[in-house]
Amino acid sequence: METVMAHPFAKYLREAMMPHIWCSGCGNGIILNCFVQAVDELQMDLNKLVVVSGIGCIGRAAGYVNTNSFHTTHGRPIAFATGIKLANPELEVVIISGDGDLFAIGGNHFIHAARRNIGIKVICANNFNYGMTGGQQGPTTPVEALTTTTPYGNIEHPFNLVHLAAASGATYVARWTTLHVRRLTQSIKKLLQKEGFGFIEVVSPCPEIFGRYNKMRTGLEMMEWFRKVSAIENFSDPAKAEITPERIVVGEFVDIAKISYEKLIHEKIAEINEKKMQW
Amino acid sequence: MPVRLWRKPLDAEKVKLPKAEIHILKNQCKGCGFCIQFCPKKVLEESEEINARGVHPPKVVDESKCIICSFCTSVCPDFAIFIVEKPCKEGC
16 A cells, blocks of 8 residues: 555656646646546557647646647647648647637637648637636636626627537537546547547636636536536537536537548649659 | 345355555645545545645545546546555455
C-alpha cells in the first residue's frame, strides 16, 4: 500500500510539466484525463498523434501530453492543424482548445474547416467565459449570467456550438459535460476513429472565474449543477440543444460518413499528375 | 425480501470478487473533492492531514467496499488517484 506506484497514464504526460496550472475544481484536467484514457484504450501510435491547441487555460494541454504537440497563436489552431493534416495525412491531428479561442476569434476557421470536412478532430472546452484573462463575457456566456464585463447580467445570446458544428457540415458532433467521463471517453474514442471533421463540446466547470459570480463557488457545486440539469438525448435536434441554466442537453447529435478533404486533394493531385504523364 | 437478497448466484463459490487497491498520490491532489463526492460506494472521505499544496487529500474509509469502477481515476483532474486489482494469492 505504501509503495509509490506511477499513475497508469503517467507515460502519456510530460513529467517535467506536471503538476498542471489549472485551478482546483477546473474541468480541463478531466478533459485531458479522458483524452489520455481514450488514446490509451485505442493503443494509438504516439508518433502519429499531434495535439494542437490555441490560447487559453486549456491551451496548456498541448504542453502536457507526451506526443507531438503544437501551441499556436490565438484563435488559429484549426489553421495550423489544417496545414499539418494536408502536409502529412497519415498524422492524427487533434485540437484541444477553448470556446473563446475556437469560436470568438477563430470562428471563421472553424466553420470553414467543418464545411471542407478536413480530417481534424476538435475537442472544445466550454467554460462560458474567457477564464485566463479574468472572466470577460464571451460568445458562449448564457443570457443573464454575471461576468466581470457584464456585472448587471449578460444581454447577448450565446452560440449553440453543436448546432453551429452540425450546420457547418461536421461528420461527428457531440456534447458532454465533465461529469459524463465514461461517455466522454467513449465519444473521444469514436471521434479519433472518424475520417472527417469531428467536434466534441465539453461543458466544463470554471469555479474560480465564472462560478464565483454565479453562486457556484466550488467545482463541486458546478458539477452538481451539471448533474441536476443535464439530460442525455442522443441524436436529437441540435437546434433545440441550447444551454440554459435550467437545461443542458448532452449526447451525440451527428454521426455520418463523408469523404474527407485531404483524401480528395491527394486524389486530385494524383489525377492531374497522371494526365501530365500522358501528355 | 427483495429478489436480489434471497437468490444466490449458482457460481457464488467459484467466483471470487476482485479486491481493490486504491493508490492516492497525496501531493498531487488539489482538493477539489470530485472523487469523494461522486464515488458510488462512498469509499473515500476527506482526511485531516494537509499535503504539499495545503489542501486535504482524500483518504480511504473502507477499501473492501470498492467495486473498481475507476470513476475516481477518470474524474480526477490532477491524475492523483488510481485503482489496481489486488493480485490474488493462494492460487485462487
